[in-house]
Amino acid sequence: MxxxxxxxxxxxxxxxxxxxxxxxxxxxxxxxLLTGSVGTIETCTQMVCYSVAILxxxxxxxxxxxxxxxxxxxxxxxxxxxxxxxxxxxxxxLATIPVSVVLCLVAGALVGIPALRIRGLYLAxxxxxxxxxxPVLVDKFPSFTGGPNGKFVPQEMQSPDWFFVDxxxxxxxxxxHYYAVxxxxxxMFLIARNIVRSRTGRAMHAxxxxxxxxxxxxxxxxRVKIFAFAVSAAFAGVAGSLLVIQVPAVSDSRFDLYLxxxxxxxxxxxxxxxxxxxxxxxxxxxxxxxxxxxxxxSLNLLSGRPDGGQIVGIVSGALLxxxxxxxxxxxxxxLGRLRRRVLEVVPRSPxxxxxxxxxxxxxxxxxxxxxxxx
Numbered sequence: 128m129x130x131x132x133x134x135x136x137x138x139x140x141x142x143x144x145x146x147x148x149x150x151x152x153x154x155x156x157x158x159x160l161l162t163g164s165v166g167t168i169e170t171c172t173q174m175v176c177y178s179v180a181i182l183x184x185x186x187x188x189x190x191x192x193x194x195x196x197x198x199x200x201x202x203x204x205x206x207x208x209x210x211x212x213x214x215x216x217x218x219x220x221l222a223t224i225p226v227s228v229v230l231c232l233v234a235g236a237l238v239g240i241p242a243l244r245i246r247g248l249y250l251a252x253x254x255x256x257x258x259x260x261x262p263v264l265v266d267k268f269p270s271f272t273g274g275p276n277g278k279f280v281p282q283e284m285q286s287p288d289w290f291f292v293d294x295x296x297x298x299x300x301x302x303x304h305y306y307a308v309x310x311x312x313x314x315m316f317l318i319a320r321n322i323v324r325s326r327t328g329r330a331m332h333a334x335x336x337x338x339x340x341x342x343x344x345x346x347x348x349x350r351v352k353i354f355a356f357a358v359s360a361a362f363a364g365v366a367g368s369l370l371v372i373q374v375p376a377v378s379d380s381r382f383d384l385y386l387x388x389x390x391x392x393x394x395x396x397x398x399x400x401x402x403x404x405x406x407x408x409x410x411x412x413x414x415x416x417x418x419x420x421x422x423x424x425s426l427n428l429l430s431g432r433p434d435g436g437q438i439v440g441i442v443s444g445a446l447l448x449x450x451x452x453x454x455x456x457x458x459x460x461x462l463g464r465l466r467r468r469v470l471e472v473v474p475r476s477p478x479x480x481x482x483x484x485x486x487x488x489x490x491x492x493x494x495x496x497x498x499x500x501x
Contacts, residue, residue: 178409183362189399192335197254203382205367235360277378398457
């Protein structure tokens with residue numbers, strides 16, 4: 128039994144929701160100003176970038192039920208689009224994001240066409256082939272993509288004159304990148320929330336839970352699946368562009384097959400069917416890819432054992448098994464259960480819905496007729 132209860136949609140419930148959102152926004156804005164460490168700011172920027180990629184994968188897998196192991200290709204496509212437009216054509220960094228969205232939308236729709244006839248492990252195999260093919264295509268066109276040596280941008284993104292952070296301080300450029308990435312990521316989270324709560328989002332849930340029943344109800348399953356693949360790829364492309372804003376360099380090894388696997392692990396760890404689950408998933412992702420990798424490398428140098436670099440794979444596999452058994456719904460579901468022990472949101476009564484519907488109008492709520500006895 129929870130210690131406190133609030134009615135869904137009430138003034139107290141709305142206050143709690145807006146208050147939590149405002150507190151999270153303040154923490155995210157003030158965080159780089161409080162730390163002052165370049166390494167910490169760059170780590171936070173990476174988490175924000177990867178949270179967008181995990182969010183897009185969650186729309187496809189968690190909300191539509193279509194598995195994908197090829198999202199590293201879409202992240203790479205967005206990253207290479209930004210690098211090529213900035214380095215070769217002099218585009219501003221932020222102006223390349225819409226181009227990445229369009230290209231990844233088309234690529235995601237093309238990859239989603241096989242999902243109309245196959246599913247499960249067969250669909251995972253097709254998307255896995257896409258992830259494995261992307262680095263090969265990058266190496267085939269070295270004059271355009273830089274080949275195995277990668278492609279670099281001579282100058283990183285600079286903040287405008289009106290920006291409130293001094294670009295000439297020690298933490299200026301990393302802080303500029305953080306706020307630019309945070310603004311774009313906040314917009315993507317808002318778009319994802321609106322998609323999930325829209326009619327299309329409800330259709331995606333119906334296709335995930337019972338595709339035959341969804342088709343019998345008049346939902347165009349093929350259109351919903353292609354839409355989910357296209358939108359998910361667009362989110363991944365935005366994440367690739369944001370990663371280039373943080374580090375203006377790309378290579379085939381940065382968007383390899385392991386990236387897709389780690390994104391899937393992070394999605395399961397954070398919560399596949401939760402919008403906010405992308406944030407703890409990104410934290411797990413960055414810790415696995417950077418912190419544990421650095422610790423494994425230092426352990427390898429100290430001990431001289433050649434298998435020290437395999438610790439990342441071992442930890443990620445053990446973590447995936449632990450989350451499947453202990454927290455099937457991910458970190459977001461665990462935090463939700465913990466919150467329900469303290470605060471429970473009860474559904475609104477029919478009388479409350481009527482009061483909310485006719486609030487602020489001169490109309491009188493209809494009175495339910497009394498039941499006759501006998």
